[in-house]
Amino acid sequence: MARQDAAEPDIISRALAKNRLGVPSVVFFGVAGAAPLTVIIGAISAIYAIMGNTAVPIVYLVVAAILSMFTVGFVAMSRHIVNSGAFYSYISHGLGRVVGVGAAFVALPAYSLMQIGLFGLFGSAASGILAEFGLRASWYACALVAWGLVAVLGLLWVDLSGKVLAVLLIAEISLVIIYDTVMVAHPAGGHVTFSTLSPAALFTPEVGSMLVLAIAGFVGFEATVVLSEEAKDPKRTIARATHWAVLLAGLMCGLSAWAMSVNAGPGQIVAVAQAHRTDLVFFLVGPHVPVAIVDIGYVLFMTSVFAALLAFHAAVARYQFALGREGVLPAAWGRTHPRTGAPLMGSLTQSILAVLVLSAYAWAGAEPLVYVFAWLTTIGGLGVLILMWAASAAVVAFFVRHPNRENMWRAQIAPFCAFLLLSVVLAATVIGFGELLQVSGNSPFQWLVPVAYLAVAAVGFVWALMMRAARPETYAVIGRGADGRVGVLPESPIVPKGLHADPVGARSFHY
Amino acid sequence: MLSVEVTKGCGGVLADQYFLIAHEDRTGRSRLHPRATGLGLAAALLGELMLDGRVRIIEGDIHIVSRQPPGDALAHDILDLLIAQPQHRDVRTWLAFLSQDAAIRVGERLMRFGAVQPVTRRKMLSTQTLYMPNTAAQRNAAAWAPARLANMMVRGMQMSISDRVLLGLVAATGLTRYVLYDFEVHRSALLLLPSAVGSLPSDMRELVEYTEASVGSVLTAGRR
Numbered sequence: 001m002a003r004q005d006a007a008e009p010d011i012i013s014r015a016l017a018k019n020r021l022g023v024p025s026v027v028f029f030g031v032a033g034a035a036p037l038t039v040i041i042g043a044i045s046a047i048y049a050i051m052g053n054t055a056v057p058i059v060y061l062v063v064a065a066i067l068s069m070f071t072v073g074f075v076a077m078s079r080h081i082v083n084s085g086a087f088y089s090y091i092s093h094g095l096g097r098v099v100g101v102g103a104a105f106v107a108l109p110a111y112s113l114m115q116i117g118l119f120g121l122f123g124s125a126a127s128g129i130l131a132e133f134g135l136r137a138s139w140y141a142c143a144l145v146a147w148g149l150v151a152v153l154g155l156l157w158v159d160l161s162g163k164v165l166a167v168l169l170i171a172e173i174s175l176v177i178i179y180d181t182v183m184v185a186h187p188a189g190g191h192v193t194f195s196t197l198s199p200a201a202l203f204t205p206e207v208g209s210m211l212v213l214a215i216a217g218f219v220g221f222e223a224t225v226v227l228s229e230e231a232k233d234p235k236r237t238i239a240r241a242t243h244w245a246v247l248l249a250g251l252m253c254g255l256s257a258w259a260m261s262v263n264a265g266p267g268q269i270v271a272v273a274q275a276h277r278t279d280l281v282f283f284l285v286g287p288h289v290p291v292a293i294v295d296i297g298y299v300l301f302m303t304s305v306f307a308a309l310l311a312f313h314a315a316v317a318r319y320q321f322a323l324g325r326e327g328v329l330p331a332a333w334g335r336t337h338p339r340t341g342a343p344l345m346g347s348l349t350q351s352i353l354a355v356l357v358l359s360a361y362a363w364a365g366a367e368p369l370v371y372v373f374a375w376l377t378t379i380g381g382l383g384v385l386i387l388m389w390a391a392s393a394a395v396v397a398f399f400v401r402h403p404n405r406e407n408m409w410r411a412q413i414a415p416f417c418a419f420l421l422l423s424v425v426l427a428a429t430v431i432g433f434g435e436l437l438q439v440s441g442n443s444p445f446q447w448l449v450p451v452a453y454l455a456v457a458a459v460g461f462v463w464a465l466m467m468r469a470a471r472p473e474t475y476a477v478i479g480r481g482a483d484g485r486v487g488v489l490p491e492s493p494i495v496p497k498g499l500h501a502d503p504v505g506a507r508s509f510h511y
Numbered sequence: 512m513l514s515v516e517v518t519k520g521c522g523g524v525l526a527d528q529y530f531l532i533a534h535e536d537r538t539g540r541s542r543l544h545p546r547a548t549g550l551g552l553a554a555a556l557l558g559e560l561m562l563d564g565r566v567r568i569i570e571g572d573i574h575i576v577s578r579q580p581p582g583d584a585l586a587h588d589i590l591d592l593l594i595a596q597p598q599h600r601d602v603r604t605w606l607a608f609l610s611q612d613a614a615i616r617v618g619e620r621l622m623r624f625g626a627v628q629p630v631t632r633r634k635m636l637s638t639q640t641l642y643m644p645n646t647a648a649q650r651n652a653a654a655w656a657p658a659r660l661a662n663m664m665v666r667g668m669q670m671s672i673s674d675r676v677l678l679g680l681v682a683a684t685g686l687t688r689y690v691l692y693d694f695e696v697h698r699s700a701l702l703l704l705p706s707a708v709g710s711l712p713s714d715m716r717e718l719v720e721y722t723e724a725s726v727g728s729v730l731t732a733g734r735r
């Protein structure tokens with residue numbers, strides 16, 4: 001029969017590819033979490049203001065380079081493990097399950113705090129915008145409105161659909177290009193200066209801690225690997241998209257930071273940033289563009305922060321769902337809503353945690369931009385940096401144990417360089433962390449945060465050891481993600497786990 | 512409509528029964544995320560071929576045991592595809608492929624048997640054809656599908672392989688709570704569930720496990 005000839009076009013592959021994601025969709029998914037406009041308007045001005053150092057543009061470019069290096073090994077490894085999970089599953093594959101659970105315990109507060117921090121930015125920016133219209137609303141009230149929306153959308157598992165996200169992102173990117181052009185076209189003192197791009201500035205003492213602030217602006221790009229089973233060509237789509245996401249975010253942030261310094265003048269940028277905070281960009285472009293362009297900027301800034309809030313909320317909920325399914329967290333976290341597939345417990349946990357933290361801040365009367373946004377995202381950023389560092393070590397270890405799976409550059413050189421660079425960044429960050437939070441010399445916050453991460457990691461190690469003793473069959477599938485029972489690497493013979501009374505997918509019945 | 516009644520031990524009804532459990536009898540809507548339902552139906556269709564002795568699953572790959580055409584048109588069609596595409600052996604690839612239109616194709620088969628009727632709904636920009644039980648007799652047969660499973664479980668009756676595969680797929684895709692919905696009455700059944708599925712032949716258990724894994728990754732990615 002002619003049909004048995006396999007040479008003809010393969011209808012299976014074509015039919016499968018039709019419904020799957022191409023590179024642009026995956027890039028949008030990754031960049032939505034990184035939210036370039038949020039970073040440019042919210043974070044860059046904050047870094048200028050808080051650090052008082054003008055090396056911001058070059059720092060973003062350096063971070064983009066480090067993360068690109070990291071991405072090489074990261075996506076190479078993603079091709080060899082069947083898992084839709086996140087950093088901790090890479091770590092448990094590369095460094096063992098005990099370290100993997102420790103990483104998971106670091107990841108939970110890290111991502112969670114980053115999301116809560118963004119509420120502070122949203123609240124303070126929204127209340128500022130409302131004030132322009134003569135409406136008085138506290139940052140807390142604005143943040144609560146956003147919180148309510150995110151909580152409901154999270155429970156319904158409405159990830160902003162790909163098309164909405166694409167339109168928003170393209171609008172944001174266009175706006176950033178317009179703003180950057182305007183700022184560079186009107187340089188302070190009449191000439192364009194490149195001094196803030198000079199690598200010499202990298203050797204100032206603050207740079208170490210600025211790197212972690214910059215890295216916080218990229219967080220979200222690693223989520224692309226979640227889509228690896230949804231991509232048209234799992235081998236190439238994800239790799240390309242992740243590189244694009246890192247480069248896009250890095251170039252946009254670096255260029256914008258440079259353009260700001262050109263427009264304000266490298267000597268004045270810090271003072272201007274301290275005076276105007278999140279209004280910095282709008283203040284700089286305001287005199288040179290029509291009012292409408294500034295207004296559009298405000299609207300897009302708010303939608304960008306909101307998209308980031310939603311993306312982080314989904315990421316946190318997904319993390320808890322993955323851990324619940326694997327039995328690291330109680331099984332309730334592994335249940336989803338049957339029809340929508342929303343990870344209910346994860347979503348609820350994050351919402352409740354967020355409202356508690358925000359209320360505590362409001363009750364204490366703390367300033368939202370510094371203590372909610374800057375502090376929490378910095379603390380979260382340190383956690384993510386620890387995860388990246390551990391993941392880069394895991395990639396190295398993984399390819400040592402599974403040689404000849406990728407070429408030398410992807411399997412050894414790039415992962416090793418990434419590991420070294422991230423080690424330097426991590427060390428610099430931990431040493432200078434008190435400075436990042438702007439606390440005085442004898443404040444406990446000088447050392448409290450890194451120690452707290454160490455403590456949660458230690459709790460994770462102990463938890464993993466307890467699991468190994470009490471529930472060895474659950475322990476055996478840690479880090480194997482949704483594919484727990486099948487598709488594991490041949491090198492780890494696992495005890496086949498009997499089907500649960502409440503298997504996966506929709507464990508929404510309480511047994 | 513009586514043709515969807517139980518024919519014990521025969522594979523032909525596996526996907527039909529799953530379809531009736533996975534859809535609300537009054538509205539025809541899927542009880543699960545549509546992609547989870549599709550995967551469950553795809554697994555049920557593969558399961559039918561396995562029960563009929565046409566294919567086997569060995570370590571994640573589908574192997575064709577017999578090329579003799581099955582009596583059912585849909586099963587025949589799928590077996591032909593499996594034979595024509597020898598380069599694809601991975602169970603998960605086939606689950607993903609078959610899940611794309613499994614709901615329509617099983618719905619059509621049920622329609623041919625007279626167990627459901629096509630109902631066309633207008634949506635905002637498109638129309639959607641649902642296959643749902645419309646007459647009283649059809650509704651009875653549809654409601655019987657989950658009740659029959661629950662009944663057998665509660666009474667501890669001996670279940671055929673086909674029914675145990677059905678049970679495994681129901682559990683793996685997250686339909687358990689629609690079959691065993693009463694915590695008190697069904698308590699014993701819930702306790703029996705793991706052993707009923709665990710006692711399946713190994714390739715059937717593998718099918719259930721791959722379905723469970725596929726449903727998991729589809730839900731983790733959270734795409735429509």
